[in-house]
Amino acid sequence: MHVSFEEAQIITAAAILKAQEIDTQMCIAVLDSGASLKAFVRMNNAWVGSIDIAIKKAKTACLFAMPTGQIGQLSQPAGPLYGIEHSNEGLITFPGGLPIVNSDGILIGAIGVSGSSVENDHIVALAGVDSVGLADVPEHPWRT
Incomplete structure (x- = not known):
């Protein structure tokens, strides 16, 4: 099952609205469950370097079914996922x-x-995410 085109539009619209509310310019990538790009938006004046970062953040969250910040905590030196950012x-x-x-x-x-x-x-x-679904996935073996 994949995020639909219509859901991807809703997601990007909600993210754009929030970015405008907090007065920032963002690159926003939505991937399907196979980690393929479904939708992408680069708001006016958003950094060009943020294009790749947004896509890779979505890819990371998709491939490991975890928020990227949580993976970051687990990938610190001596952590169980140390060095994972060099994979994939x-x-x-x-x-x-x-x-x-x-x-x-x-x-x-x-x-x-x-x-x-x-x-x-x-x-x-x-x-x-809140515009269409939940950010939490079922219990994951690496979660702390």
């Missing part, structure tokens, strides 16, 4: 990427947001 042709392990889970608890995709502080990136990503 590059991952991003700081906040701003969230899995998109439907009401049945099934991963249907992910969102990645980049363009401001990681706190703002997370806030905007959460607004996108």
